[in-house]
Amino acid sequence: MTHSDKPVLSIENLTVRLPDGADRRNAVSNVTLTVNPGEIVCVVGESGSGKSVSSHAVMGLLPKELQVATGRILVNGENVVEKSPKELRAMRGTEMAMIFQEPMTALNPVIKVGEQIDEVLRIHTKLSAKERYDRVIDIMTAVNLPDPVSMASAYPHQLSGGQRQRIMIASALVLNPKVLIADEPTTALDVTTQAQILKLIYEIQKSRGMGVLFITHDFGVVAEIAHRVVVMRRGEVVETGTADEVLNRPQHEYTKMLMAAVPGTVPPYRPSKAANKIGFETVKLEKTYGGQSVFKKDRVVHALKGVDLRVRKGETLGIVGESGSGKSTFARCVVRLIDPTAGAVLIGTEDIARMSQRQLKPNRKRIQIVFQDPYRSLNPRVSVGQSIIEGPMNFGVSETAALAKARDLMALVGLSPDALDRLPHQFSGGQRQRICIARALAMEPEILIADESVSALDVSIQKQVLELLDRVREEFNLAVLFITHDLRVAAQVCDRIAVMHRGEVVELGETAAMFANPTHEYTRALFDAAPGKNHRFGQVAAV
Structure with a gap:
């Protein structure tokens, strides 16, 4: 096996203890999994299955009350469990990086997004300010952000959810890590933004040969991007296999239960409610934000434009x-x-608008x-x-x-x-x-x-x-x-x-x-x- 064929991430018999009085002894027990260069491994399972604990252990981000009891976590052959906090900080960003679920809590609201990406470079490299700025613009371009030069000076609240998530991805990738951990990075996004982010992660991972550990409870996402799938339940790995094997021929009863719970895209028969009484209806409902203020003309946003909808009992x-x-x-x-700008909300004959x-x-x-x-x-x-x-x-x-x-x-x-x-x-x-x-x-x-x-x-x-x-x-x-x-x-x-x-x-x-x-x-x-x-x-x- 050549060096490049070795796993970039190898978790071996990892056990993480829970504090006394918890509902079980260990957060994760004897977890073993590998991620190879250029591979996306999806970890699935319900809340409490140990998915996030495993990923935080890799990054050295476990809370104080959770400690690694046994096992090794090798990132490019180096055991992160034995590293000091200073050594772990040096590895984060360069060897391994993480994208979190909620970009609004992961980004600093009072610092411009370009400066937040620049901070990673300032801590980990000896690049000049000009070189760092060029790298920030390059990585923002690589994650398909529109007009990176002006967007670099925006604050997080001025960006959409999808754009904030791209900033998080840019921060994670700016130092070319070998391992990327994505913890539910598309859960809060709508389908079109989600599709763009998944495509982006897939393309960047392919072009850079990174190994990606992707944590999700969305099986649609798994079907879209996974090479291999690891199924976890109550802190243990219950099934591992290629995406095709796990999604199409699940072996473990728990995996079968999860699959059966995924809603299908074929709507079941539902009898027509067209004859039922009207529960409520909206007539030409409008909501406008902004407009003329004392000092300046604000941007006007038409959030609702004449919406007519009727819902029956x-x-x-x-x-x-x-x-x-x-x-x-x-x-x-x-x-x-909130108060509508115009239109009616009718419950029976009463207009509550x-x-x-x-x-x-x-x-x-x-x-x-x-x-x-x-x-x-x-x-x-x-x-x-x-x-x-x-x-x-x-x-x-x-x-x-x-x-x-x-x-x-x-x-x-x-x-x-x-x-x-x-x-x-x-x-x-x-x-x-x-x-x-x-x-x-x-x-x-x-x-x-x-x-x-x-x-x-x-x-x-x-x-x-x-x-x-x-x-x-x-x-x-x-x-x-x-x-x-x-x-x-x-x-x-x-x-x-x-x-x-x-x-x-x-x-x-x-x-x-x-x-x-x-x-x-x-x-x-x-x-x-x-x-x-x-x-x-x-x-x-x-x-």
Whole structure:
């Protein structure tokens, strides 16, 4: 074996201990995997499977309470477990680099993005300021950022999510590392941006011969880019193989379960709701930001342009589109978390768009929203029971009656009624999202809005939450507005789909018809960008 054939990353029998009192002894146990030059290895598994712990151990970024108990981690033949903090700092960027999931928390908000890439060069090289600047512009060009010279002097908040992620990739690649670790780098991105980022990682990895360890819970991404796949469960590797073997002929029961949970792109039969009563409708709904201020003329952004949509009782209307298409603005206008600039939001004969806050209060309970992030949706200092009963009690329900209802709702969403006294941090992400659904249902709403409510969840948990949403829609005859950037999810739960682009609805129709024959070019571009769109996950597993 020549030197270049050796793995650039080799994890051998890695065990990382958890602190006393944790739900298991080790975060990871006897994990062994390799990444060769020019290879992309995807690590998949649910939350708590040890994916991120393994990757942070490679970078020497484990928190103090987690320590490597046994095993070696070789990066280009050097054991990082034995390195001092100073030696690890020297290796980061030059030998190994990492792209994190959330660029907004990984980038410094008060430093220009060009300076943040430059900092890597300043610490690790002896290049002059001019040479560093040229290298920054070169790497920003390489990651396909528009107008790198002017963008280098922008701050993170001035860039889109996809552009921020490209800055993160540029910072990681500027020193030509041999190993790149990507920890869920596309989870928060819409399908078209996600497709661009995946293509970018693939092309750069190919041209530079890097080894990439790619952590994800999105099997569409795995189908798109993986050479090999490692499946982890509760800290252990349960299956390893080529992408073809693991995706098409899974051996382990756990892998088969994961595959079967991946939503398909063929919409199931859903009876028409066209005869049902209207739950709510929007008429020429508009939202404009900016305009004339006292000192200067601000840039005007038309976030919504005359949106007419109607959702019937017992129906789920999906809204899909890229970031910035107006999906979430529309949802927030319907709930009146923000005020529309023009147009109407009709529930029955009442227009809640024009109501004052005082008039709005009695109508608040009629329309509820479940947000994307279950970790930020619940007050961490208040028991989940208190969170559920707070709304009904604000509307005059007695505490005894509200608690009895909360117990029923906990059972309805598949959680123990005895867990009402627990705090949010004592639940997993999927359980928290169920609690958020129970809290919304406690208000006995007519309308439920789910804003990217399953995008942060593992496929198996996602499947359970989607089934729950579908069940409560039917049971309570709710009009559901379901906002998502995941077309597979939309295919499974939506009766109709509205495609939004730059504040307008460009296509609207029955889900099955739209998936079979999208007519608008933008819709076709969205469907084409969906990762793993041609892969039929779970077909083998379900047999």
